[in-house]
Amino acid sequence: MRKLRAGVVASAILLAAGAASAQDCAGLKNLRLDSTEITAADTVTSGTLDLPEAVSLHDLPAFCRVQGIMRPGSDSKIRFEVWLPAKNWNGRELGVGNGGFAGVIGYQQMGGYLLRGFTVSGTDTGHQANGTDATWAFQHPEKVKDFGWRSIHLTAQRSKEILRAYYGKPQQKSYFDACSDGGREALMEAQRFPDDYDGILAGAPAYAWSTLLASGVSAMQALGDPTAYISSFKLPAIQKASLDACDSLDGAKDGIIGDPSQCRFDPQVLLCKGEESLDCLTQPQIKTLQTLYNGARSKTGQPHGFGFSMGDELGWAHWIVGEDPEASAFSQFVRNDFRYIVTGDPKWNGLTADPDAMMTLSHDKSAEDLDSTDPDLSKFSARGGKLILYHGWNDPAIAPGYTIDYYKQVRQKMGADKTGSFVRLYMVPGMEHCIGGPGATAFGQFGVPTEKGSRFGLFDSLENWVEKGAPDDNVIATRFAPQGNAAHQPSLTRPLCAYPTVPKYKGSGDINDAASFACAQP
Structure with a gap:
C-alpha cells in the first residue's frame, strides 16, 4: 500500500503568534498546517452563499468558512474548504466526495449537512475542470496522485485540525x-x-477504475459500428420487451424489475422480421445489445467487466448510446482517461485500439493510483x-x-x-x-x-x-413526483433490502406502498 511520508500523514497543528482560539474564525487564517496555506477564514452570517459553477445556497446557518490550498507534491495545488457551524455543532465531522474526474467542490452537499449541524469539508482533488475533462492530468503524474488518493485523505486531516483549533476540542465521530x-x-x-x-x-x-474504463473500449467499438449502433430512439422498444419478460418476477407489475440478475430476457425477440423500424433491432444491433447486457470479454472469452441491467434502458440515452456513437458520457470518460492518463497520446482512438492491450495498459498505468x-x-x-x-x-x-x-x-x-x-x-x-x-x-x-x-x-x-x-x-426509500424533487409528494415507497435479499410483493396491498413488500431471498 502506498503511504504518505510521516511528515505529511502526521502533520501537527502549529499556531503562529495571535493564531486562532476557540470560536475565533478570522484567527484560523494564521493557522500553520503542513504543506498547507489557509487563504481565507470568514464568518458567513447572511444565510446566502454564491459559489462557483452557478451554485447558490440559501437559508444557511451562521458558519466559519475556511478556504485553503494544499501542496503535498511538487505539482500539487489542492483546493479545499471546511465549514464550521458557529452554533449548535453536533460534534460530528463529514467529508463529501466528487464525481467523474472531479474538479469542483461539492458545495450543495456541504450546505445540506451544514444545515444539520455537521462540520463539513470538500476538495476539488487538485484541479479545476468539468467532470468529464481529464486534460489536467496530461503529463502531470502528481496531479493524478492527488486526484486518485492524496487529496481526500489530506482534506480529512486538515478538516480535523481546523475544527479542533476552532472549537477547542476534536470531533466525536467522522463520516464520509x-x-x-x-x-x-x-x-x-x-x-x-x-x-x-x-x-x-x-x-x-x-x-475498479482501471478495469471499468478499459472495459468501455469494447462497448465503444460495438456502438461505433454504424451498422450495429443502437439509437436512443430504439430504447423504448428495448425497455418494453425487457419489462414484459421480467417486470413481474417480484410479484408486482410496476415498471420496475426488483432483481435484474434473475431476468432471462432474450434480445433475439426484437429481431426485425422485415424492414427495420424503431420497434425492432437488426442482428448487428442485437449483438451490441447483448454486449451491453453481458459485459465486455477478451479475445479468449474472459470477462473484462460487468454488463448493464435490464428494465430501465431509457436511462441509457445519455450515458451509453448518446445522440451519436461519439457523444455518450461513458465514451467521453473512456476517451479522456486513455488520452490523458493511460497512454499520454491526445490522439488516441478507441475505435482502432486493441481492447485486450488497453486493459493491460490501463492496469499498468493507472491502477496503483486510481484503483481501490x-x-x-x-x-x-x-x-x-x-x-x-x-x-x-x-x-x-x-x-x-x-x-x-x-x-x-x-x-x-x-x-x-x-x-x-x-x-x-x-x-x-x-x-x-x-x-x-x-x-x-x-x-x-x-x-x-x-x-x-x-x-x-x-x-x-x-x-x-x-x-x-x-x-x-427498516430503511424506506422514496420516489417523489416529479422524481428526485423532495418538495413534491411521494409517489412510491419501497423497503431497502440488505444484499442478497430483495423486495418482493406480499400479494396484496398498494404496490406503491413499502408496507406491501418484504425483503426476501431472491
Missing part, C-alpha cells in the same frame, strides 16, 4: 458520504487510510469503522455487478460473519446512477431525505451503527 468517483474515494479511505472516518456511505463506487480494489478492510474494522455500500440496479454509468463483486471479495477475504459486523450492501431496484430512475431512489444519500421511517435513511442507519452499535433494519 459520496457516490460514483466519490464511492471510489470512499473505499480508498477505508482501505488506505482507515483512521480518517468512523462511518462511510459509499454509492456506486468506481473503485483491496478487499482487506481489517484495519478499518479493527478501529470500529462501519461501511454501507449501495448501488442502483439500473445504473447506466457503472454496472452494478462491480459493487456486488467487491462485496463478495470482502466476504471471501474476511469471512461472512466478520464482514456482516461492519459492512452492508444495498442494491436499489429501479435506481440509475446514485439517485433517480423509475424506482424509489431517495434514502438519505447526499443528505436527500426519504418519506417514511428514519428521515435520512441509510445515513441515519450508518450513524446508529457507528454510535449505537446496530444499523437500522
Whole structure:
C-alpha cells in the first residue's frame, strides 16, 4: 500500500503568534498546517452563499468558512474548504466526495449537512475542470496522485485540525458520504487510510477504475459500428420487451424489475422480421445489445467487466448510446482517461485500439493510483469503522455487478460473519446512477431525505451503527413526483433490502406502498 511520508500523514497543528482560539474564525487564517496555506477564514452570517459553477445556497446557518490550498507534491495545488457551524455543532465531522474526474467542490452537499449541524469539508482533488475533462492530468503524474488518493485523505486531516483549533476540542465521530468517483474515494479511505472516518456511505463506487474504463473500449467499438449502433430512439422498444419478460418476477407489475440478475430476457425477440423500424433491432444491433447486457470479454472469452441491467434502458440515452456513437458520457470518460492518463497520446482512438492491450495498459498505468480494489478492510474494522455500500440496479454509468463483486471479495477475504459486523450492501431496484430512475431512489444519500421511517435513511442507519452499535433494519426509500424533487409528494415507497435479499410483493396491498413488500431471498 502506498503511504504518505510521516511528515505529511502526521502533520501537527502549529499556531503562529495571535493564531486562532476557540470560536475565533478570522484567527484560523494564521493557522500553520503542513504543506498547507489557509487563504481565507470568514464568518458567513447572511444565510446566502454564491459559489462557483452557478451554485447558490440559501437559508444557511451562521458558519466559519475556511478556504485553503494544499501542496503535498511538487505539482500539487489542492483546493479545499471546511465549514464550521458557529452554533449548535453536533460534534460530528463529514467529508463529501466528487464525481467523474472531479474538479469542483461539492458545495450543495456541504450546505445540506451544514444545515444539520455537521462540520463539513470538500476538495476539488487538485484541479479545476468539468467532470468529464481529464486534460489536467496530461503529463502531470502528481496531479493524478492527488486526484486518485492524496487529496481526500489530506482534506480529512486538515478538516480535523481546523475544527479542533476552532472549537477547542476534536470531533466525536467522522463520516464520509459520496457516490460514483466519490464511492471510489470512499473505499480508498477505508482501505488506505482507515483512521480518517468512523462511518462511510459509499454509492456506486468506481473503485475498479482501471478495469471499468478499459472495459468501455469494447462497448465503444460495438456502438461505433454504424451498422450495429443502437439509437436512443430504439430504447423504448428495448425497455418494453425487457419489462414484459421480467417486470413481474417480484410479484408486482410496476415498471420496475426488483432483481435484474434473475431476468432471462432474450434480445433475439426484437429481431426485425422485415424492414427495420424503431420497434425492432437488426442482428448487428442485437449483438451490441447483448454486449451491453453481458459485459465486455477478451479475445479468449474472459470477462473484462460487468454488463448493464435490464428494465430501465431509457436511462441509457445519455450515458451509453448518446445522440451519436461519439457523444455518450461513458465514451467521453473512456476517451479522456486513455488520452490523458493511460497512454499520454491526445490522439488516441478507441475505435482502432486493441481492447485486450488497453486493459493491460490501463492496469499498468493507472491502477496503483486510481484503483481501490483491496478487499482487506481489517484495519478499518479493527478501529470500529462501519461501511454501507449501495448501488442502483439500473445504473447506466457503472454496472452494478462491480459493487456486488467487491462485496463478495470482502466476504471471501474476511469471512461472512466478520464482514456482516461492519459492512452492508444495498442494491436499489429501479435506481440509475446514485439517485433517480423509475424506482424509489431517495434514502438519505447526499443528505436527500426519504418519506417514511428514519428521515435520512441509510445515513441515519450508518450513524446508529457507528454510535449505537446496530444499523437500522427498516430503511424506506422514496420516489417523489416529479422524481428526485423532495418538495413534491411521494409517489412510491419501497423497503431497502440488505444484499442478497430483495423486495418482493406480499400479494396484496398498494404496490406503491413499502408496507406491501418484504425483503426476501431472491
